[in-house]
Amino acid sequence: MFMDNLEKKLGYKFNNRKLLEIALTHSSYASEHGKSYEFNNERLEYLGDAFLDAIVGKKVFVIMQEAHEGILSKTRADVVCEKSLADVAQTLGVGEHLRLGKGEDNGGGRQKASIVADAVEALIGAMIIDGGYEKAERVVLDLFADKIRLAIKGGLHKDYKTHLQEKLQEMIKGVRIEYKLLREEGPDHRKEFVTAVMANGEELGRGVGNSKKESEQAAAANALTKGDI
Numbered sequence: 094m095f096m097d098n099l100e101k102k103l104g105y106k107f108n109n110r111k112l113l114e115i116a117l118t119h120s121s122y123a124s125e126h127g128k129s130y131e132f133n134n135e136r137l138e139y140l141g142d143a144f145l146d147a148i149v150g151k152k153v154f155v156i157m158q159e160a161h162e163g164i165l166s167k168t169r170a171d172v173v174c175e176k177s178l179a180d181v182a183q184t185l186g187v188g189e190h191l192r193l194g195k196g197e198d199n200g201g202g203r204q205k206a207s208i209v210a211d212a213v214e215a216l217i218g219a220m221i222i223d224g225g226y227e228k229a230e231r232v233v234l235d236l237f238a239d240k241i242r243l244a245i246k247g248g249l250h251k252d253y254k255t256h257l258q259e260k261l262q263e264m265i266k267g268v269r270i271e272y273k274l275l276r277e278e279g280p281d282h283r284k285e286f287v288t289a290v291m292a293n294g295e296e297l298g299r300g301v302g303n304s305k306k307e308s309e310q311a312a313a314a315n316a317l318t319k320g321d322i
Contacts, residue, residue, distance in 0.1 A: 121194030134215035141217030178210035
């Protein structure tokens with residue numbers, strides 16, 4: 094049941110659960126249990142990394158028909174960088190599903206961007222082996238859709254609030270932008286805030302975060318993914 098939740102968020106159900114298990118197994122866990130490289134996620138990570146580059150590269154190439162090679166390369170790099178992968182990992186809840194060695198686990202390995210980012214690539218590799226290229230491509234494009242749109246607009250990994258403000262000020266003279274906290278939920282140590290961004294009283298997007306500031310940035314990022322901004 095524990096893995097079912099991850100598969101649901103991923104949008105893919107594995108035929109071979111062993112592949113899913115290996116994709117979530119860090120080398121530290123395999124080493125502690127006397128397993129060889131075949132039982133950690135490094136080989137699947139290699140495959141997923143290459144596939145992700147190709148799929149995102151193709152998508153960017155098709156959409157940005159007037160961009161030269163340098164812009165295409167930078168846009169792709171923004172989408173597939175460690176931070177983007179770590180963001181996707183957080184959305185999927187990858188960290189809580191990882192199998193880590195005791196030392197790595199005690200050292201905060203479940204929150205390390207490099208570890209969870211590698212696991213996302215390993216999951217992609219596992220999907221390729223399990224279900225083929227077409228199914229893996231569909232999942233990848235779904236997981237990274239917002240990041241691709243933001244990267245093409247030049248807004249990925251920026252201060253989304255500032256970027257949205259600049260965009261709206263270009264479009265609407267004297268625009269009034271405000272962020273409205275819709276609700277907060279969860280215990281004190283794991284609060285979640287839901288915020289809406291408004292322009293002249295009209296809602297443009299919503300975002301969720303572990304702080305008000307984070308939820309406002311997420312709301313701005315959500316607004317920027319909309320086609321009319």
